[in-house]
Amino acid sequence: MAARLATPASPKNHKVKAPQPGQPMYGCEHLQRLFNQDQATTNTSIQHYKAILHTIFAKSPLIAQTAKTVDGQPVTELTPTYLCLQCPSTLTEDDRTKHGTKKSHRFYVDSRCGTLYCQMCDDIVYDPTFEELRLKKLGTGSFASRKRKIEELFEATDPVRENPTFLSANTMAASCKAGGLRGIYNAGATCYQNVVLQSFLHNPILRNFYLSDGHSSSNCDVSHCLSCAMDDMFQDFYAAEATNGYTAANILSGFWISDKKAFENLVTTKEQDAHEFFQFLAEELHERNGDGKRPESGTDHTCTCIIHQTYYGKLLSTTTCQNCSAVTNQKQSFLDLSLPLENLSQKKGKNRPARPNGTLTLQECLDEEYIKSDKCEYRCTNCNSMQQARRQTSILKLPNVLSIQLKRFEYKQGRNERAVKIDTPVQFPLELNMLPYTNTARTRDVSAEYELARSCTYDLLCVVVHVGEIDTGHYVSYCRVGDQWFVFNDHKVEVAQISDVLNSRPYLLFYVVRSLS
Amino acid sequence: MVRPVAWEESIAPSSQTPTSHSSTTIIHHAATMSSSDTDGTGKAGVIVAPDDASPMDKLSHAVLDDLLYNIVHDLLIKVHRDEKMARANTAAIKVEKLAMNATDGATADPNPDVVVDTDAAVYKDGQVTLKGNPLKTTKEILCPRCHLPRLLYPTDGKGARKPDPGVIYCKKHPYIQKPGYDIYGQTWVAPGPGRGKKKKDQKFDPNDPSSPAPDTGSAKDRPPNVLSFPSATCSKCKRCILVTRLNNHMGSCIGNSGRTASRAAAQKISNGSNGGSQNNDNTPPGSQKGTPLPGSRAASPRKRDADEFDEDAEDSDLPGNPKKKTKLKTGSGANTLTKKVILKAKVPPSMAATLGKKDKPKASSMLNVEQKVDDDDNKDSTVQVAPKKPTPVPKSASPSKKIKLGPPKPPLPSPGSLKKTKRERDLESESSGTLSSPPPR
Ligand SMILES: [Zn+2]
Ligand SMILES: [Zn+2]
Ligand SMILES: [Zn+2]
Ligand SMILES: [Zn+2]
Ligand SMILES: [Zn+2]
Ligand SMILES: [Zn+2]
Ligand SMILES: [Zn+2]
Numbered sequence: 040m041a042a043r044l045a046t047p048a049s050p051k052n053h054k055v056k057a058p059q060p061g062q063p064m065y066g067c068e069h070l071q072r073l074f075n076q077d078q079a080t081t082n083t084s085i086q087h088y089k090a091i092l093h094t095i096f097a098k099s100p101l102i103a104q105t106a107k108t109v110d111g112q113p114v115t116e117l118t119p120t121y122l123c124l125q126c127p128s129t130l131t132e133d134d135r136t137k138h139g140t141k142k143s144h145r146f147y148v149d150s151r152c153g154t155l156y157c158q159m160c161d162d163i164v165y166d167p168t169f170e171e172l173r174l175k176k177l178g179t180g181s182f183a184s185r186k187r188k189i190e191e192l193f194e195a196t197d198p199v200r201e202n203p204t205f206l207s208a209n210t211m212a213a214s215c216k217a218g219g220l221r222g223i224y225n226a227g228a229t230c231y232q233n234v235v236l237q238s239f240l241h242n243p244i245l246r247n248f249y250l251s252d253g254h255s256s257s258n259c260d261v262s263h264c265l266s267c268a269m270d271d272m273f274q275d276f277y278a279a280e281a282t283n284g285y286t287a288a289n290i291l292s293g294f295w296i297s298d299k300k301a302f303e304n305l306v307t308t309k310e311q312d313a314h315e316f317f318q319f320l321a322e323e324l325h326e327r328n329g330d331g332k333r334p335e336s337g338t339d340h341t342c343t344c345i346i347h348q349t350y351y352g353k354l355l356s357t358t359t360c361q362n363c364s365a366v367t368n369q370k371q372s373f374l375d376l377s378l379p380l381e382n383l384s385q386k387k388g389k390n391r392p393a394r395p396n397g398t399l400t401l402q403e404c405l406d407e408e409y410i411k412s413d414k415c416e417y418r419c420t421n422c423n424s425m426q427q428a429r430r431q432t433s434i435l436k437l438p439n440v441l442s443i444q445l446k447r448f449e450y451k452q453g454r455n456e457r458a459v460k461i462d463t464p465v466q467f468p469l470e471l472n473m474l475p476y477t478n479t480a481r482t483r484d485v486s487a488e489y490e491l492a493r494s495c496t497y498d499l500l501c502v503v504v505h506v507g508e509i510d511t512g513h514y515v516s517y518c519r520v521g522d523q524w525f526v527f528n529d530h531k532v533e534v535a536q537i538s539d540v541l542n543s544r545p546y547l548l549f550y551v552v553r554s555l556s
Numbered sequence: 557m558v559r560p561v562a563w564e565e566s567i568a569p570s571s572q573t574p575t576s577h578s579s580t581t582i583i584h585h586a587a588t589m590s591s592s593d594t595d596g597t598g599k600a601g602v603i604v605a606p607d608d609a610s611p612m613d614k615l616s617h618a619v620l621d622d623l624l625y626n627i628v629h630d631l632l633i634k635v636h637r638d639e640k641m642a643r644a645n646t647a648a649i650k651v652e653k654l655a656m657n658a659t660d661g662a663t664a665d666p667n668p669d670v671v672v673d674t675d676a677a678v679y680k681d682g683q684v685t686l687k688g689n690p691l692k693t694t695k696e697i698l699c700p701r702c703h704l705p706r707l708l709y710p711t712d713g714k715g716a717r718k719p720d721p722g723v724i725y726c727k728k729h730p731y732i733q734k735p736g737y738d739i740y741g742q743t744w745v746a747p748g749p750g751r752g753k754k755k756k757d758q759k760f761d762p763n764d765p766s767s768p769a770p771d772t773g774s775a776k777d778r779p780p781n782v783l784s785f786p787s788a789t790c791s792k793c794k795r796c797i798l799v800t801r802l803n804n805h806m807g808s809c810i811g812n813s814g815r816t817a818s819r820a821a822a823q824k825i826s827n828g829s830n831g832g833s834q835n836n837d838n839t840p841p842g843s844q845k846g847t848p849l850p851g852s853r854a855a856s857p858r859k860r861d862a863d864e865f866d867e868d869a870e871d872s873d874l875p876g877n878p879k880k881k882t883k884l885k886t887g888s889g890a891n892t893l894t895k896k897v898i899l900k901a902k903v904p905p906s907m908a909a910t911l912g913k914k915d916k917p918k919a920s921s922m923l924n925v926e927q928k929v930d931d932d933d934n935k936d937s938t939v940q941v942a943p944k945k946p947t948p949v950p951k952s953a954s955p956s957k958k959i960k961l962g963p964p965k966p967p968l969p970s971p972g973s974l975k976k977t978k979r980e981r982d983l984e985s986e987s988s989g990t991l992s993s994p995p996p997r
Pocket of ligand 1: 127142
């Protein structure tokens with residue numbers, strides 16, 4: 040029945056994508072013939088392709104991975120199977136040729152990635168019409184705008200998601216040479232700023248906001264506006280051909296002039312913290328672009344500024360009184376998720392066989408915070424007294440860009456209260472599924488909701504790493520541009536291998552929701 | 557193979573199949589059926605169990621082998637897709653160009669009646685269709701943006717090849733991978749004498765940001781890919797400071813005295829009105845006037861009258877906001893009309909004009925602003941723009957020592973050109989001098 044949803048029996052005719060300059064109209068001559076037969080063939084082809092994509096991406100993988108042999112035996116493969124575009128057969132690679140010869144069916148969909156194989160080309164073909172459908176499905180998990188169910192998981196008012204062209208229309212720079220890849224000079228122990236600025240520069244939502252004149256410095260009257268300084272920086276990165284380092288003088292003076300709380304911390308504490316700078320910058324940019332309220336004020340605060348659209352999500356804390364079982368819910372906005380490492384690495388040492396060096400995984404850290412519950416004391420209004428309670432926090436609304444801080448700097452109580460660095464290695468994935476940590480997953484069984492899981496999938500975008508000791512250390516960052524990773528060490532940009540990225544010890548992690556990447 | 561004919565229905569029955577043969581089938585399959593010829597291995601045939609291995613051993617080898625196959629498969633598809641689409645588009649670009657040439661005249665689009673035929677594609681009825689597999693028919697890759705051939709190998713470092721000197725390539729080059737050099741093949745001179753070459757080639761050494769840059773003396777002797785640290789102008793005192801010292805300088809120049817004083821004063825005036833995003837009441841007044849940093853507004857004259865503070869007085873005669881002026885000037889230039897791209901308006905990405913900026917709908921209003929600025933005497937203007945006349949060159953620039961990475965030839969009338977003028981200005985102020993002492997870390 041779910042399949043019916045994906046292919047509504049609409050009377051409307053399916054159209055082949057209109058010709059684009061600099062692009063062939065069809066994936067190959069054979070698809071050209073298919074699409075030029077008659078409208079009915081075009082309709083069924085597109086409908087079938089959509090249904091197949093739905094099977095592949097929104098259902099149990101067992102379905103698409105199960106083929107039938109020529110003698111009718113079901114076979115489940117780990118490796119790709121091929122779903123015939125012209126009939127409901129699923130075939131193994133070996134049987135694909137036989138099926139084609141017997142039925143004259145020529146097009147097959149790869150069960151792993153949904154790409155189309157043309158038997159006459161004997162190659163995978165990338166047809167503009169089909170590719171558009173495939174990429175849409177891969178991203179949002181649906182062909183139409185997002186379905187209700189998924190929408191509940193994200194902020195409702197979200198122009199970024201409403202408008203899919205918002206991102207794609209933007210990837211072309213003003214010059215072939217201006218690709219946004221430049222270092223930023225260290226202005227004297229400002230590497231903690233540089234890494235955060237790079238994470239902003241390679242954030243697709245922020246990039247598109249600034250490059251589409253979201254906050255135009257020629258139209259802003261605020262003196263020393265940091266958003267204007269960001270605007271100038273984005274222009275210099277994406278519209279100029281310069282390849283040397285960038286001098287972030289405006290950001291720096293805007294920073295020194297600011298009177299933000301976070302700023303005080305940054306100046307007074309000697310060990311400058313990239314995370315605090317991130318918070319500072321986010322707060323400052325919200326103030327310049329937002330609704331004027333405190334960025335995290337109110338439970339139903341729905342600021343639509345670029346920073347809120349990009350980074351903010353909502354948490355739901357449920358506190359259950361152990362005495363009377365009364366439940367209190369509390370919503371709270373978050374800019375980032377802060378994950379403690381210390382307690383967890385100790386705990387693990389006791390309970391489970393630890394990995395070498397007490398390595399943790401990001402998922403373990405998230406489990407600890409957003410799946411497990413903890414005991415606390417609270418004032419129960421029902422019992423009208425202090426009571427033992429269980430508190431559980433989960434994510435109510437997921438952000439478009441998920442920022443995670445691994446708490447590597449802790450203040451040690453006692454003797455001479457000073458910060459220490461926790462160097463525990465944390466393994467983190469390139470692809471992160473956040474569904475288990477949502478309130479939706481807490482309240483109902485979502486194990487079979489593949490589409491929902493897909494919509495909660497994030498891709499790693501940027502990693503901020505602190506190397507060295509706590510006060511003599513240095514920050515570098517890794518950012519992804521397309522599929523290529525780069526390491527940013529102040530003014531120096533180098534190509535990075537995925538293994539370099541994954542072997543680093545992250546301090547901040549930025550993940551972008553897949554539907555936007 | 558009896559299956560329902562209608563596609564929608566076919567999914568329902570097949571969704572029951574997995575339950576009937578669940579995970580055991582996979583196991584069974586992986587070990588026995590995945591590879592028709594070899595026993596004890598999967599589809600990749602790389603991870604092979606020894607002949608005398610136990611069935612469980614063979615099974616795990618087969619599963620692992622299948623997983624390896626999948627990884628390679630996914631990688632291959634990705635590369636294949638990028639390459640094949642780039643070549644298919646190249647075939648389309650080429651045939652469109654020919655169609656364009658065949659259409660005599662100045663029209664932007666080729667005449668749809670023209671029919672052009674190449675080895676790789678056909679242009680007919682205004683449509684481009686492929687002939688054969690672009691991976692076979694098309695060898696080079698043209699940039700979809702500038703239509704020039706892409707350089708396929710880096711010019712230096714790992715995998716480098718000599719580019720054909722007779723070909724003008726697209727400016728987007730493959731990234732260079734060479735120890736001590738960045739992705740553009742650039743390197744930096746050591747930040748200063750006396751401590752230059754301590755440690756070489758340590759990627760993450762915080763004490764040596766420039767890594768193994770050869771110390772080649774003055775700017776003239778250096779090859780063009782050896783850069784030095786630039787200087788920047790302090791937005792408050794207008795002094796030219798080596799970038800590595802900028803933070804320290806601003807800390808003392810704006811940070812200590814200026815900051816606390818001006819903040820206290822600001823509090824007096826605005827009384828903690830912390831709200832409005834367009835409200836500059838909570839910006840320290842000292843900074844409003846004294847520090848016309850590029851890209852921001854100087855205070856409006858009215859504001860200025862209201863905020864009379866000691867630390868501002870010394871600065872008030874300085875030329876305001878040179879960069880801002882440039883922007884306004886260029887904004888009002890003739891090319892504003894040609895380059896408007898508003899991403900929100902869903903301009904197709906293929907259009908050369910992109911990244912509209914500092915122009916578009918505001919262009920006309922900016923013109924007005926500029927006139928106003930020029931006309932009025934800065935006393936009661938309600939337009940909050942930089943109140944001073946445009947200053948041609950930033951005070952701090954040391955124009956003799958420029959670092960230029962490419963010929964600054966006037967580019968296409970695109971927003972890039974606008975930005976470029978601005979950029980050049982920046983470059984001019986990036987002096988390579990003042991290397992006399994090491995930067996503080
Ligand atoms: Zn078939
Ligand atoms: Zn074909
Ligand atoms: Zn602004
Ligand atoms: Zn906001
Ligand atoms: Zn109670
Ligand atoms: Zn190009
Ligand atoms: Zn100064």
